[in-house]
Amino acid sequence: MSLLLVSNHRDMAPFKAAIEKIDSNIDVEIWPNVKNLNRVQFAVAWRHPKHVFSQYPNVKVISSLGAGVDHLIQDKTIPEHVKITRIITSSLADQMSDYILTACLNIIRKTEIYLEQQKTGKWKVHKTYKKDELTIGILGLGELGSKVTKRLLINGFSVAGWSRTKKMIEGAETFAEDELTDFLNRTNILVNILPLTNQTEGILDLGLFKQLKQPAFLVNAARGEHLVSEDLIYALDTGLIKHAVLDVFSEEPLPESHPFWGREKITITPHVASITDPDEAAELLVENYKRTLSGMALLYEVDREKEY
Amino acid sequence: MSLLLVSNHRDMAPFKAAIEKIDSNIDVEIWPNVKNLNRVQFAVAWRHPKHVFSQYPNVKVISSLGAGVDHLIQDKTIPEHVKITRIITSSLADQMSDYILTACLNIIRKTEIYLEQQKTGKWKVHKTYKKDELTIGILGLGELGSKVTKRLLINGFSVAGWSRTKKMIEGAETFAEDELTDFLNRTNILVNILPLTNQTEGILDLGLFKQLKQPAFLVNAARGEHLVSEDLIYALDTGLIKHAVLDVFSEEPLPESHPFWGREKITITPHVASITDPDEAAELLVENYKRTLSGMALLYEVDREKEY
Numbered sequence: 141m142s143l144l145l146v147s148n149h150r151d152m153a154p155f156k157a158a159i160e161k162i163d164s165n166i167d168v169e170i171w172p173n174v175k176n177l178n179r180v181q182f183a184v185a186w187r188h189p190k191h192v193f194s195q196y197p198n199v200k201v202i203s204s205l206g207a208g209v210d211h212l213i214q215d216k217t218i219p220e221h222v223k224i225t226r227i228i229t230s231s232l233a234d235q236m237s238d239y240i241l242t243a244c245l246n247i248i249r250k251t252e253i254y255l256e257q258q259k260t261g262k263w264k265v266h267k268t269y270k271k272d273e274l275t276i277g278i279l280g281l282g283e284l285g286s287k288v289t290k291r292l293l294i295n296g297f298s299v300a301g302w303s304r305t306k307k308m309i310e311g312a313e314t315f316a317e318d319e320l321t322d323f324l325n326r327t328n329i330l331v332n333i334l335p336l337t338n339q340t341e342g343i344l345d346l347g348l349f350k351q352l353k354q355p356a357f358l359v360n361a362a363r364g365e366h367l368v369s370e371d372l373i374y375a376l377d378t379g380l381i382k383h384a385v386l387d388v389f390s391e392e393p394l395p396e397s398h399p400f401w402g403r404e405k406i407t408i409t410p411h412v413a414s415i416t417d418p419d420e421a422a423e424l425l426v427e428n429y430k431r432t433l434s435g436m437a438l439l440y441e442v443d444r445e446k447e448y
Numbered sequence: 449m450s451l452l453l454v455s456n457h458r459d460m461a462p463f464k465a466a467i468e469k470i471d472s473n474i475d476v477e478i479w480p481n482v483k484n485l486n487r488v489q490f491a492v493a494w495r496h497p498k499h500v501f502s503q504y505p506n507v508k509v510i511s512s513l514g515a516g517v518d519h520l521i522q523d524k525t526i527p528e529h530v531k532i533t534r535i536i537t538s539s540l541a542d543q544m545s546d547y548i549l550t551a552c553l554n555i556i557r558k559t560e561i562y563l564e565q566q567k568t569g570k571w572k573v574h575k576t577y578k579k580d581e582l583t584i585g586i587l588g589l590g591e592l593g594s595k596v597t598k599r600l601l602i603n604g605f606s607v608a609g610w611s612r613t614k615k616m617i618e619g620a621e622t623f624a625e626d627e628l629t630d631f632l633n634r635t636n637i638l639v640n641i642l643p644l645t646n647q648t649e650g651i652l653d654l655g656l657f658k659q660l661k662q663p664a665f666l667v668n669a670a671r672g673e674h675l676v677s678e679d680l681i682y683a684l685d686t687g688l689i690k691h692a693v694l695d696v697f698s699e700e701p702l703p704e705s706h707p708f709w710g711r712e713k714i715t716i717t718p719h720v721a722s723i724t725d726p727d728e729a730a731e732l733l734v735e736n737y738k739r740t741l742s743g744m745a746l747l748y749e750v751d752r753e754k755e756y
Binding site: 238239242245246249251252255258261264266271294296392398409412415 | 599702715723
């Protein structure tokens with residue numbers, strides 16, 4: 141039996157090393173160097189080449205290397221009987237919380253304005269937003285979203301949250317699927333950490349932006365496909381959204397010619413909000429690998445119908 | 449009896465309005481428009497003109513408009529019998545915590561590198577510092593410092609603290625006056641929020657920087673006079689300090705010709721870490737004004753010997 145690591149452009153060697161450190165008996169292979177295609181029962185994928193899994197007739201489980209599984213759900217060549225799992229670690233949630241908190245603090249404290257002023261030696265004080273003046277609205281209250289919410293709350297922010305089924309988080313105002321308008325109407329800083337599914341693709345569009353409370357800001361740390369790019373540009377140009385912080389894009393790396401790069405009202409980070417740590421991931425991968433071999437229930441298995 | 453508001457260049461009208469809103473019977477005057485010099489018993493000062501208080505023979509108490517009182521302590525024309533108080537509000541401590549937290553998050557997440565990359569359309573991932581890799585060291589564990597420490601702790605940072613007399617803060621490693629070297633040896637991000645006194649002036653010098661743990665960073669949110677500017681420039685040029693975030697300067701506004709402006713390794717904000725809110729300040733000022741008239745003990749009175 142072997143465990144296969146598959147990625148188009150991520151270096152998988154640290155993950156192989158981390159898995160072998162936990163259990164040196166596991167035969168770990170890195171695509172495309174596979175000795176015996178039939179022996180692969182468990183695979184780990186990050187931006188895998190389409191169709192690659194059809195080469196391994198005995199693969200039972202494929203784990204995403206992160207919290208998102210859209211790249212696996214969308215690959216219709218993966219047979220229906222193959223189970224899909226994902227990686228949720230406390231470090232992933234903590235990094236995501238740090239990223240969102242940093243973005244929100246920089247928005248209220250006007251960090252970028254001061255960095256611009258510095259370039260021309262300009263000393264001018266700008267009013268910061270008070271934390272009780274703005275409400276942060278979190279789209280998606282799953283494993284990551286609920287932790288992000290709690291972290292913003294302990295830092296004194298007002299937080300609202302929206303999820304398909306209503307979640308209860310002490311101190312936050314939460315909304316269910318059919319209460320999206322109510323949620324948006326009291327949200328100033330909209331933070332997207334939804335899973336990418338057929339239902340959520342393109343959710344960040346002009347119709348949604350128009351429902352936000354003014355002044356409005358956007359932070360997207362989920363997937364580029366959630367956002368309708370031209371709608372964001374229109375919203376920024378018309379002042380409907382004052383500033384956007386984007387970590388994800390429908391094409392990554394974001395092409396040099398993309399209009400987002402040159403915009404002062406957009407902050408771009410290269411998909412770094414939350415990066416899976418090999419040692420932490422390895423623990424979960426080894427556990428799920430062993431569960432696969434013994435037929436036990438998997439950890440963080442994805443509902444392929446719901447797509448998350 | 450009157451309450452006098454004195455500042456060289458800050459608009460005191462909002463403070464007058466806030467005080468009158470609480471108690472319309474208080475006679476609030478704004479310097480230099482004073483009807484009767486003898487009636488001034490309580491004054492509030494922020495960057496006051498030197499010698500100004502010698503004009504008011506009956507002034508008993510002068511309150512700083514913020515947490516710092518160095519501008520009052522250093523004014524030797526203020527008679528010794530005049531008591532000095534300062535303003536500490538939960539909002540001041542919260543704003544300071546936000547400022548320090550923002551600076552530390554931007555350091556570990558390399559925010560400025562990404563903003564620079566964006567200018568040239570560059571997509572490159574940089575390793576973030578993990579929160580357990582770097583220790584934040586807080587110089588000064590008074591009213592503000594202890595709150596800043598707690599806030600960093602709940603956000604998962606490792607925090608050390610140094611103060612004249614050793615303070616106990618759960619979760620932080622604290623050091624007393626004579627343990628400065630031990631404190632510095634385990635500090636990566638040095639955060640200064642000390643009061644400015646004869647003892648602390650110029651404390652941030654090359655000798656101190658050399659004792660920091662590598663990689664080292666500096667955040668100064670106290671007073672410009674704590675820092676020996678040329679030592680910081682030397683430390684940045686030699687890589688002893690990787691980056692400095694400065695909110696305060698010995699001359700403010702920082703002159704356009706100052707070498708700090710043009711440095712990539714320095715982030716400048718125009719003394720905005722913590723700004724006194726008129727409504728919050730007014731409550732404390734009215735309370736201390738009434739205590740002055742009735743001869744009661746004052747809130748947040750400063751020990752003029754210790755200078756804080």
